Amino acid sequence: MPAGRSPQLEAQGVGNAVGAQPIDFQTCKVKMDGKVGGSSAGKNRNLGGPGWIAYSQCKILRCNAEYVSSTLSLRGGGSPGSLRGGGRGGGVGSSGLCRALRSYALCTRRTARTCRGDLAFHSAVHGIEDLMIQHNCSRQGPTAPPPPRGPVFPGAGPIRASGSPAPDPCDYEGRFSRLHRQPPGFLHCASFGDPHVRTFHHHFHTCRVQGAWPLLDNDFLFVQATSSPVALGANATTTRKLTIIFKNMQECIDQKVYQAEVDNLPAAFEDGSINGGDRPGGSSLSIRTANPGSHVEIRAAYIGTTIIIRQTAGQLSFSIRVAEDVARAFSAEQDLQLCVGGCPPSQRLSRSVRSRRGTITMDTARQLCKEGLPVEDAYFHSCVFDVLISGDPNFTVAAQAALEDARAFLPDLEKLHLFPSDAGVPLSSATLPPPLLSGLFVLWLCIQ
Numbered sequence: 001m002p003a004g005r006s007p008q009l010e011a012q013g014v015g016n017a018v019g020a021q022p023i024d025f026q027t028c029k030v031k032m033d034g035k036v037g038g039s040s041a042g043k044n045r046n047l048g049g050p051g052w053i054a055y056s057q058c059k060i061l062r063c064n065a066e067y068v069s070s071t072l073s074l075r076g077g078g079s080p081g082s083l084r085g086g087g088r089g090g091g092v093g094s095s096g097l098c099r100a101l102r103s104y105a106l107c108t109r110r111t112a113r114t115c116r117g118d119l120a121f122h123s124a125v126h127g128i129e130d131l132m133i134q135h136n137c138s139r140q141g142p143t144a145p146p147p148p149r150g151p152v153f154p155g156a157g158p159i160r161a162s163g164s165p166a167p168d169p170c171d172y173e174g175r176f177s178r179l180h181r182q183p184p185g186f187l188h189c190a191s192f193g194d195p196h197v198r199t200f201h202h203h204f205h206t207c208r209v210q211g212a213w214p215l216l217d218n219d220f221l222f223v224q225a226t227s228s229p230v231a232l233g234a235n236a237t238t239t240r241k242l243t244i245i246f247k248n249m250q251e252c253i254d255q256k257v258y259q260a261e262v263d264n265l266p267a268a269f270e271d272g273s274i275n276g277g278d279r280p281g282g283s284s285l286s287i288r289t290a291n292p293g294s295h296v297e298i299r300a301a302y303i304g305t306t307i308i309i310r311q312t313a314g315q316l317s318f319s320i321r322v323a324e325d326v327a328r329a330f331s332a333e334q335d336l337q338l339c340v341g342g343c344p345p346s347q348r349l350s351r352s353v354r355s356r357r358g359t360i361t362m363d364t365a366r367q368l369c370k371e372g373l374p375v376e377d378a379y380f381h382s383c384v385f386d387v388l389i390s391g392d393p394n395f396t397v398a399a400q401a402a403l404e405d406a407r408a409f410l411p412d413l414e415k416l417h418l419f420p421s422d423a424g425v426p427l428s429s430a431t432l433p434p435p436l437l438s439g440l441f442v443l444w445l446c447i448q
Contacts, residue, residue, distance in 0.1 A: 058115035061122055063107035070100040070144040096144075098137035103144040104128050132332045170252040170281025172304035172323055184304055185324040188409040188444060189339035191225060192317035192402040193309075193386040193395060194236045194349075196378075199342045200327060204378040204418050206350075206385065207343035210237050215318060218330035220247055220303050225318065225338075236349065236389045238315035244298070244307065252281035252302040265293050265311050276302075306409070310401055313394035317402060321409035360391055368393050372400040377417035379403045 002213040061414050105128050108121065115121035132139070168174055187200040197215075209227055216223040226241035241261045248255040251277030256269045267289035268274050276285030284302040289295060298307040304323030309316060320339070330337070336344075360368075362384070369383035373396075383399035386392075406416055 004280075010119070018321065030255060058118045058121055059111045060108065060115055060121040063104060063111060064124065066107060067100055067104040067188050070103060071097060090328065094135045097135055098132070099142050100144040101128055101132050101135070101137055102139070102141060105139075106143060115396060118402075125346065135196070140184065168281070169250065170302040172302055172326075176304070176323075176325075185329050186304065186321050186411050187324055188321055188406060188411075189318075190317070190319040190402050190405060191239060191318075192398045193238070193382055194230070194389060195225070195239050195315075195317065195401075196382040196386075196402075197226060197338050197342060198378075198402075198418075199339055201340075202415055202418065203342045204382075205343040205348050207338070207384065208237060208347045208349055209338070209343055213338060214336055216320070216340075217334045217337050218328075220249065220326050220329060221245065221300075221305070221322075222247070223307075223320075223339075224320065225316075226356065230390050234368070236388075239318070240316065242309060242316050242318055246276070246285055246300060249281075249302055251279050251286045251299075253277055254282070256285060258287070258298060260296070260309055260316060262311060262314055262316060263318075265289075267292060267296060273442075276380065279374055292321075307325035308405055310398070312397040312401065313390070313392050315395075316399065317398055319402065319405035319409065360387055360393070362388065368396050369399065372396055377419055379406075379417075 009265060020084075036211055058247075063428075104124075108125055108128065111121070117403070123129045131137075138309040173184060188201050190196075190198045195209065197207055199205070210229065212224055212226045214222065214224050222243075222245040224243045225239045226243075227237035227239045230236050230238055242259070244258040246256045246258075254273070256273070256276060258266075258269050260266065267287060269287065274287050276282040285298075285300050287296065287298045290297060294311045298309075300306070303326045304328060307319045308319045310319075311317075327340075332341075333342075342348075348356055363382040365384045368387055369380055373383055379399045379402060383396050386395035386398065403416075407413065410416055
């Protein structure tokens with residue numbers, strides 16, 4: 001996926017109507033001017049801010065999500081009814097899309113009373129009308145079946161052996177061990193500082209990535225980092241906002257959204273809860289704070305995942321330990337993930353080009369970083385880079401914390417220390433096996 005393409009989630013099939021509008025997952029806001037993405041102005045890439053209108057009662061986003069879910073099978077993956085390349089007229093794809101559009105229209109009518117004056121609602125209504133005309137859909141006819149409750153995890157079925165109880169479907173590690181007779185494998189990714197991204201592949205990039213970029217985008221998780229320059233005119237950026245979506249999962253969890261910004265690191269999901277909801281396995285997703293305002297940990301036992309979010313020196317850091325099967329559960333369309341492929345080449349920064357701020361010298365920066373990072377590895381060099389580029393000695397803490405998270409999360413500590421020749425070059429020849437192309441292409445869900 002080219003770097004210039006919008007990294008935001010799009011509802012394909014409503015791209016010119018509803019899907020082109022950026023969604024703020026914290027308050028489900030819709031902005032009506034401009035697109036969001038790598039080629040847009042920085043202010044437009046950041047979700048929220050002036051010009052946004054919030055709606056607390058209207059359920060239009062539920063309709064949007066149900067439409068996206070009901071058209072998943074029509075997008076790519078070799079489906080004969082794929083929307084890709086489909087023109088005006090009939091066919092299996094148009095027939096399926098028409099059913100989905102009729103359901104979408106029905107949903108908007110049901111919520112019309114609470115959506116009066118809601119710009120997102122009226123945009124959806126007009127978008128549906130345009131698409132129905134475009135695909136020659138009649139207003140009367142069958143509707144789409146209810147959407148599935150969430151992605152089905154591979155091997156999630158009960159053990160059939162006589163007398164053997166079924167494994168807890170919301171305990172990933174226990175279920176995997178019982179079904180496969182061995183413990184699962186895990187992967188680690190992190191983003192911190194200016195920002196530096198350590199990928200699942202053990203590559204280490206220093207990135208520009210201004211605006212909103214996805215760290216992860218798979219069938220179970222979506223993680224988006226929003227960055228802005230450390231100073232006016234600077235190439236280097238820092239992460240100012242993180243959005244994490246835990247997608248609904250059968251009987252385990254309701255969809256949950258966590259959103260953090262600098263100086264606002266909540267110890268709860270955006271709906272105020274601290275677990276996965278009222279489903280039987282709701283406790284398999286939990287959130288806690290080790291240090292209020294600066295350190296939050298989210299455990300998602302149902303997918304074998306732990307996430308740590310920290311705030312230091314006016315920036316946010318992200319670190320994850322995730323089950324291999326979960327990390328690979330994405331389709332070809334979900335091709336831009338910084339944790340998987342690292343930063344696009346056009347977005348990588350070299351440490352050989354520096355524009356220092358403040359009076360900190362190279363020797364001073366090295367001395368400051370050496371105190372907490374005695375090994376001159378990628379974390380040490382990232383620390384030196386950040387201190388020089390920002391002029392803030394507190395950036396040493398971000399690199400130190402990232403190293404400690406890696407020490408706790410990496411399954412192979414021999415790969416803890418990476419030694420780069422340059423920040424923009426991959427640090428290791430180690431690679432992941434080819435990603436498992438999932439048949440489920442979950443774009444986004446923002447259900448109130």
